[in-house]
């Protein structure tokens with residue numbers, strides 16, 4: 001599988017998730033079997049490029065290539081500038097965000113809202129491709145199936161984007177109107193795959209090796225992209241790769257191994273965010289890791305009261321140490337996520353670009 005000149009080790013991708021897929025998490029997923037990861041979106045608004053949030057999002061130190069940066073915005077010239085800015089900072093692939101359903105990005109309708117304005121969407125694609133071409137940097141596009149059930153225009157946008165020079169298309173099988181509700185559908189993704197020659201990636205509700213295999217077979221896509229199911233379970237990429245290769249499930253990871261992965265992740269996480277922000281932003285990753293484990297909910301409540309890196313690390317180490325007494329391997333984890341209002345608010349907040 002190639003994106004432009006970049007050969008990828010496999011076709012299992014990590015979805016960009018603002019507030020989640022920072023450099024430490026992307027790197028962890030890549031170590032545990034993901035073939036490709038896209039950064040959280042970086043705004044096209046210049047005045048925010050020096051903000052702490054954006055500069056952390058543009059940090060790729062030590063990340064396994066290719067480095068892919070997602071940009072978001074509503075103005076073609078600004079998006080072209082944002083592409084060039086990120087290429088200067090190490091981006092080897094630029095991804096355009098037409099998938100995020102957040103109400104506003106940079107106080108304007110952006111993300112999947114762009115799918116409602118096809119001429120503007122195409123202007124943006126053309127401007128970004130023109131900015132990236134001199135650097136030999138491929139441009140990819142992530143979108144939804146359409147604006148609403150009545151306006152599923154993914155196939156039309158896919159064809160236009162391909163003609164404008166886009167090197168890969170990712171489709172999340174929901175409309176913008178759906179947000180994260182209902183089920184992802186794969187018919188529109190299959191139609192996009194049939195309509196274009198560039199690689200197409202299927203995304204949405206892929207939570208298990210079986211689902212991965214089904215979506216690959218049903219849509220004929222070149223790759224699949226996984227978001228929420230990787231939260232707290234970054235080894236899902238290795239699980240899927242094993243299943244696709246052998247038809248067998250591999251054993252759950254050793255509890256001690258999971259402990260070490262999480263401690264290494266925390267170490268990398270604190271080095272990017274520092275103590276104050278690091279401890280707070282690590283809580284969600286730890287929470288996801290323990291949510292379905294015996295004693296996980298109580299542990300999560302306790303862990304949220306800890307204020308230092310040292311106490312957080314110690315608590316995590318103690319939790320997994322105690323778990324490993326009775327569970328050599330991680331007890332089976334129920335990965336269903338709870339998409340309540342709080343989760344939606346958090347997503348909305350993370351998707352704002354400042």
Ligand SMILES: Cc1cc2nc3c(=O)[nH]c(=O)nc-3n(C[C@H](O)[C@H](O)[C@H](O)COP(=O)(O)O)c2cc1C
Nearest residue numbers: 015016017018041099100172204205226227228347
């Ligand atoms: C917390 C969160 C943040 C997200 N941020 C982005 C983003 O910055 N850019 C984007 O294109 N999609 C974003 N998404 C959408 C995901 O990339 C993906 O399309 C969606 O979660 C569906 O895939 P899944 O069912 O595997 O989670 C986000 C999703 C979540 C849950």
